[in-house]
Amino acid sequence: MTELIRVRPDAELDDVVDILEREGAVIVEDLADGVTLKGLWNDLGPVLDAANHCERGYDGHRTRRVSSLFARTPHLTPVVMQPLYLGSARRIMQKPVHMWVGRSRVEVVPTIQISATQAIQIDPGQGKQPLHRDDSLHLRRHPGPASRVQLMLAMTEFTAENGATLVIPGSHHWDDETPPRYEEASPAAMPAGSALIWLGGVYHSGGANTTDGPRVSLTVSLDLGNLRQEENQYLAVPRDVVMTYPEELRRLLGYDRCPPGVGWFEMQDPHMVLEHESLEQARAAAALIGPEDR
Numbered sequence: 001m002t003e004l005i006r007v008r009p010d011a012e013l014d015d016v017v018d019i020l021e022r023e024g025a026v027i028v029e030d031l032a033d034g035v036t037l038k039g040l041w042n043d044l045g046p047v048l049d050a051a052n053h054c055e056r057g058y059d060g061h062r063t064r065r066v067s068s069l070f071a072r073t074p075h076l077t078p079v080v081m082q083p084l085y086l087g088s089a090r091r092i093m094q095k096p097v098h099m100w101v102g103r104s105r106v107e108v109v110p111t112i113q114i115s116a117t118q119a120i121q122i123d124p125g126q127g128k129q130p131l132h133r134d135d136s137l138h139l140r141r142h143p144g145p146a147s148r149v150q151l152m153l154a155m156t157e158f159t160a161e162n163g164a165t166l167v168i169p170g171s172h173h174w175d176d177e178t179p180p181r182y183e184e185a186s187p188a189a190m191p192a193g194s195a196l197i198w199l200g201g202v203y204h205s206g207g208a209n210t211t212d213g214p215r216v217s218l219t220v221s222l223d224l225g226n227l228r229q230e231e232n233q234y235l236a237v238p239r240d241v242v243m244t245y246p247e248e249l250r251r252l253l254g255y256d257r258c259p260p261g262v263g264w265f266e267m268q269d270p271h272m273v274l275e276h277e278s279l280e281q282a283r284a285a286a287a288l289i290g291p292e293d294r
């Protein structure tokens with residue numbers, strides 16, 4: 001069992017990217033400040049309390065989960081936009097891809113997007129979740145380029161006893177034949193406000209909670225922009241709430257186009273839909289511009 005590497009929020013982005021590419025996971029201490037954490041608790045605590053335990057065993061019969069987090073709280077913005085998280089996700093996934101278009105050699109840089117959001121409360125008595133890779137959703141083969149960089153923010157302290165996420169460092173380098181074993185996993189023990197960042201190809205699971213208090217967290221994933229989002233953000237976050245976010249976050253929520261051309265609206269940048277009062281007005285404006293070069 002290898003200990004997870006820990007860094008402070010002022011660590012160099014290059015170093016964090018190196019750790020993630022090598023180990024597949026890192027803990028950023030104090031990623032969220034006290035005001036953010038309190039805001040998250042105010043907005044999500046009562047919703048978690050009111051939520052039922054999950055029905056599927058994989059999700060945990062003693063676990064509560066709440067999604068649509070960008071519709072429920074504005075306090076997730078500084079978490080997703082924390083420079084080490086967003087910065088490392090951009091560096092790891094936005095790698096140039098080269099292709100021929102006729103006789104031109106073209107370089108294309110993909111976008112990234114928010115995929116799933118969930119607050120997770122592991123209650124006393126919950127057993128270990130099966131070890132898994134979250135990029136299984138992308139039906140891809142390993143090892144290979146990362147299609148997901150995920151974050152788990154501790155809202156209570158995470159300990160080996162209360163269900164801290166279990167992580168197998170380096171397992172993103174494994175193939176698809178090697179089964180994961182709990183003996184190889186390390187618990188992401190950390191105080192509230194710290195966060196685990198890990199790549200989608202890393203085997204991990206929720207831990208067992210043998211204490212008498214809940215383990216509470218929230219998770220956000222950033223995925224490559226040419227994939228379908230795990231959580232349907234267009235349905236999860238109403239337009240009037242989307243409008244309250246800065247442009248970079250709106251684009252991360254899916255109002256963006258991944259080069260060379262996934263996600264367009266009327267052959268234009270879909271963000272233009274948010275820049276007009278209605279879909280009809282946006283459509284009329286797009287017609288005036290005419291089709292863009294894809």
Ligand SMILES: O=C(O)CCC(=O)C(=O)O
Pocket residue numbers: 059120129134152163164165166204205206207
């Ligand atoms: O709650 C956790 O620590 C991990 C949960 C998880 O990995 C999942 O549900 O996919």
Ligand SMILES: [Fe+2]
Pocket residue numbers: 132133134204205
């Ligand atoms: Fe997972």
